Amino acid sequence: MTINPTDVEARPSLRGKGLASDSIGLLSMVSLGLASVAPAYSITVTLGLVVLSVGHLAPAALLIGFVPILCTAYAFRELNRVMPDCGTNFVWITRSFGPWLGWIFGNWIPQIATVIAMTALAQVGAINLLSLLGLSGLAGQTLPVTCLGAALIALVTAVGYRGVQLSAAVQTAMVALQLTALIGFGVAAIARHGASAPSPAWLNPFGFHGSGPFAESVLLCLFIYWGWDAALTVNEESRDRTHAPGRAAVISTLVLLSTYLFTAVAALSFAGTGARGLGLGNPHNAADVLATLAPAALGGPLAKVVQLAVTLSAVAALLTCIVSTARPNVSVAVHGALPKTFARVHPRFHTPTVATVFTGVLSVALLAGLSYAAPSFLSDAVLSIGLLVCAYYGATAFACVWHFRSQLRTSTRALVFQGVLPFAGGLMMLAAFARSAVDMIQPGYGSTSIDGVGGVFLLGVGSIVLGLLVTTVIRLRFPDFFRHGRRTVTDILVTED
Template sequence: MSEPAAQPQLKQGAIGFVDALVIGLASTSPAYSLAAVVGAVVALVGVYAPGVFLASFIPMLLIASAFYYLNRADQDCGTTFSWVTRAMGPWVGWLGGWAIAMTGVLVIGSLADVGVRFGLLALQLDGLADNTFVVRTLTVLLIIAMTAVCVIGTEFSAKLQNGLIIAQVGALLVFAGIALVKGLAGDGVEGGGLTPSLSWLNPFGAGGGALTGGLLLGVFIYWGWESAVNLTEETQDSESTPGKAAIVSTVVLLVTYLGVTIAILSYFGTAFLADRSGEEETIFATLATEVMGPWDWVLLLAVSTSAIASTQTTILPASRTGLSMARRHAMPASLARISPRFRTPDVSTWVVAAIAIAWYLVVNLISENALFDSLTALSLLIAFYYSLTGIACAVFHRRQLTRSVKDFFLIGVGPVIGSLLLIWLLVESIGDLADPANSYSGVSWFGVGPPLVIGIGIFLVGVVFMVVWRFTDARFWAEKTTTVERLQADIAAGRTGAAVEDPAP
């Protein structure tokens, strides 16, 4: 009798460090992220916006350190789901995986929508950009196209991202250079022409209340760098390359955000930006026209390519998380299918896209503001699973923390501090989002703001799904917590299945 055919696996070694770095950068969508928050942050803290972005970078770097050390111990494309399960148990781990998957579902449609709108504006097709039916149709087609790219192969995805990131960052640098030169020459808008100062890097310059609001927005613009780690099983030298790419990407983002924000402040000043803090979808179009005149399409194209690139790279972590959860029996088994031809998780990738399209269309039927409110709810899910990851790092490596001062701070204290900062921001965010006045729609759902209802609603749906699946298939919930030392011993002995119980206290 012939041996049963081996199940197809993800393609190992498909991408290298540069590809992983580019995917991490593209997932954050730098141009789109700046367009989404720069006006609001300046409205809150004025010229201290660069300082807020600097302060927001600190918890991201600390959590990136947690991703680096956790990936060294466990190269699982489910990242937070797998690590939190091993360190803190299946219930908490499942919720971490759910949060990652749902952030993708919430944002994919919005990213594609921005990519379409700014692409049409860059082509001088303003009439089509204002046509709701055209934009939504093209948005759905773009999601389908980017999903197909993800399914065709990780190598193809990486090559596409390399081109998109060059176009995006190049356009941002051109815009920032022109804005800075004109601003320093006194050719900025009325109230602009400011001379950059080191004091702009002081996050406390505008006071505590403004800093809190700014940090909540600042964390959003860094979110997504960990996509490089979700591709760990498909990356060369998977033990170290994905984690290094994640850390380096956060540093590159910091430099980009500081440089562009300082240039914008120099040219426009604070009043111009603060007055347009509610124009997230169009503010970069306005800035581009003011700075670059007939060449404004360069920046518009940057925002478009930024959003398109992020549409694709946001699908990747959600689909890999679904794959990881399914092969551990925490989700339906069909999500664990890997295409024999392309060696990518085709079923989970298309499922993520289908849910994202449905969410985009249904929420838009409620109102365009409801879609923006769903994006605001992202801050709750992001802070939740990032903070879980930081704590899991210290718990998982708890026996290693006393071996050296370096381990104590980089593996234990640093990630925990990052988690505590994010938990604080999570609590502050819940308080802010409870006020309907802080939502895009400005209406009340059940007495609180729509973003809080959406965030809590998604969490509760996850809890219900988790409990139902627990009674449908209990195998995942048989997993026990472990430590990095015990896991490595199990791997060496060939016991690479579920996490095993750690009998020692």
């Protein structure tokens, strides 16, 4: 591609794979990381389930569930510092463990988890938007929800196609509204007449009785933190790409922890853990805590703002999923493990073209297919995401330890941040994976089962097994990568012809 020198001065510089470098700063990357988690949506659909498992110890579960996330975030930070490639997990795991594990754990599993999440987010965004517009009757019908969900995916695909700067600006605005709404709800709930004073006992990590409820609650909490690593997929478009993306990942997790803890403590103070009325122990409130508590804590008009925040939370996460899924596909193609067409970058917007559109189309197809084939199948697919997240987060954490193994004795910093913390994070993710698999294999877990085996387990493990089959086919199509993958996974400078 020929570049006019005057264009270089007017636009972000081109580097690496044709993406626009020096386009976004630390704040924008933090916003991308937060938006991908969908904090308003995640806390409203998860807090009630955690309370049903462990009661007033829900904040403690949020705190404990954060530990493996923080350890893993340091692994991402350290790997990005030496390998700032938009392929992230794919590049890092391939460098450490070879092309087979790199393709499965670094590319296939994250991609499948993200696309499944996109179908759920589109559905949630559509339902909440219809309810917000006073069309609750349509919100309960499959066709309107699916059509509006597809339209939302198309919208965020168009925004993602137009450029990372536009995506980051939109994300920052939506994340700001989410955090403002959650903080406003929390302040109003704690200050409400009759609210109980927060207790330090709610944060006691040693207060759990029984491993079952403890493990279940921590697994739920792992899910609501997932997504912060999206900040690293734009590393080649960031300023100071070796340090800023890693900082953004760690900052994102810390912001999530503080926001979730404050919201959970406020909700407990206001509603308690009772099984009736507004109580968080009421099963009827578990699916959407904020929708139940916000009107009572804030009043009708301000409760609408919270509902809008939940809606935008789903839409913002959709946008980040488009951005964070397309860029790794570019890297995989550049390194010879996907057709070169996936490496195409728009000459004006400097964004992935084929990879972005492919992600949007695939998400719409999956949304339509699952919605009409079996709505309960979609809910089980969402539950299986936790298994996939533990798999690729854990693999990345172990990849960090292996990659830096020869440097661990050089300094205390290296030992702690490149060895001890990532290894601990990997072990905890492995334990969470094993516990998840044991729970999910039960026929009563989720909405479906086949021959006495839980549908959630079949979807989660089945996705990984399918990944093995797909990788076998990919190996036949791209044998050079599977022979020389560790050597070819480098920071290749490529631009679109």
